[in-house]
Amino acid sequence: MAKLLEVNNLKTYFFTDEGTVRAVDGVTWDLDEGETLALVGESGCGKSVTAMSILKLIPNPPGRIVDGTITFDGLDLLNVSDAEMRSIRGNRIAMIFQEPMTSLNPVLTIGQQIREAVVLHLGLNEEEADQKAIELLEMVGIPEAEQRIKDYPHQFSGGMRQRVMIAMGLSCDPKLLIADEPTTALDVTIQAQILEIMGKLASELGTAVLIITHNLGVVARYADRVNVMYAGRIVETGTAEDVFNNPQHGYTVGLMQSVPRLDDTEHTRLATIEGQPPLLINEIHGCAFRPRCAKAGDGCFCSTEGTPELAEVEPGHFVANCPCCMTRDKVPA
């Protein structure tokens, strides 16, 4: 399938008074048309900054994309004008944010907010835009859409607001939808509703989805491929099946073992990853996972120089080739 998005050696740094924060430090990945890719990792690993870099929404100063290329549908995003970027945002690349409470404007009606994008990008007139807004709300399962477009965000529940966000995201039939922790702020039964709707609509419309999450269960259910991020770098990437059933990197293995599962039959002690992720304000030499390596003190031989490159361990399954992290005890398949 054709590549929709190619990110090559992307580096996004934040230049602060205390020093340079290397939030995203050389990530390379791509996304096919119609595919769902998950970016997984803990807070501060650079997932959201990666997404913001694609949309060129990094606040500058202090942030800047210092290196790399982003190619979307044959277009070099880092070299397009601001005006051109505005015509892409919300149109060909749409984004759904984590917090449905703060990402809608409280003083505009839901209808006005949906109309804004379709009038701007699709050139519809008021009446057509209203009709489109009603259609979109019906599509995401909001009852009495004709009445509800006149309502304000505070009259909607959290789940309903996230549906509105999805409707807005899909309003211009984007090729790529970026969902940044779309369900983290919602309750589990509402989470399930929202993810089902998003997954169904994306596959109907053929939209590629980049889903950012820390919930491994969500990844297992919805993603075709997974990028595991740690300290601004990708440590493992592959199809969801490969990464979950045959994790290679020490961090991925640790992450999988540290979540209690609903289908565990016996009570076993959770495996933990000792320590915390490194502060990105200090430059990391060699393997970023070294301070938390399970072999610490017991013959850890993580690389201390350069950045481990991604190496292919099986077709389509790449791991940062730190020899130490790759030879840890594997989870039984």
Add this chain to the structure above:
Amino acid sequence: MTTQNLAANAETTAKPGETLLSVENMKMYFPVTSGLFLQRKVADVKAVDGLTFDVKRGETLGLVGESGCGKSTTGRAILQLHRPTEGKVNFDGTELTEIKGADLRRFRRRMQMIFQDPFSSLNPRMSVAQIISEPLAIHGLYKGAERKERLDYILEAVGLNPTFAKRYPHEFSGGQRQRIGIGRALAVEPDFIVCDEPVSALDVSIQAQVINLLEDLQGEFGLTYLFIAHDLSVVKHISDRRSVMYLGHIVELAESNELYNNPVHAYTRALLSAIPIPDPRIERTRERIILEGDVPSPLNPPKGCVFRTRCTKGAGCKCSDTVPVLTEVSTGHYVANCECCMAA
């Protein structure tokens, strides 16, 4: 480690395995008032509406539910941080709803709480030493040089370096702060701890560390937990018995894996099916029950079975008009006896 004892077991009359806390028909309503001068009561928010359950000494009772179902209110009402509107809360033979002032304060030492947000639950102007010593000062425990010894002991017990005592909360990460909060609760030798979403604000790898710590401390000091969380996988992992709350009511309560293997109530089944399992092989083929709509407002809850507005039967719903009561369906497995919700 020194030979200090964390739990004041001498005072506790309940033996391990016996009932330590017994809650009977507890209701917690918050009045909604209107008017500028004459604050007339116009309605009640029925946050908790008739709960009955026991907690045995040394066990962990899990309480799961979605936001607004009354889990946290339950924890607070047990500790008498909110005075229950109605019902009984019996802790180790004493009726807590009937005592106040100094008598109640004595019990406060034995019942502690760990909060969800490690950022807002620690005073930023107090050092770790002050945070952990304050409850000791209030209850007049470990005076003089013993207090410093106690502090070091507590810090070590929760996995922090005693040299951190002079630092302030902002110098710690989320996981370490949660350890400070746990230390503060442990300092006064409690029997019973309400853990209110203690790991929801933490990253997964840090969550596992805190869960393991809570389990270790329970084993070491014979603590009893009421573990409140919205994450069913975490509750399943840590609890001996689990209960599911919906709109101020317990809809199902069961021992060990019974709740997960044989869920009876429609809400429990929907809740379980909504949790994705981190394994694509299982997850891609799993059937999901997607609930329609949202949780109704506790200001105006549905009459009778509270689940009726989201009943999976839709038009064919025959949820009861009388308030369902918990009924034992098999040993130790209780379900709100709404016939419609119980039918598979």
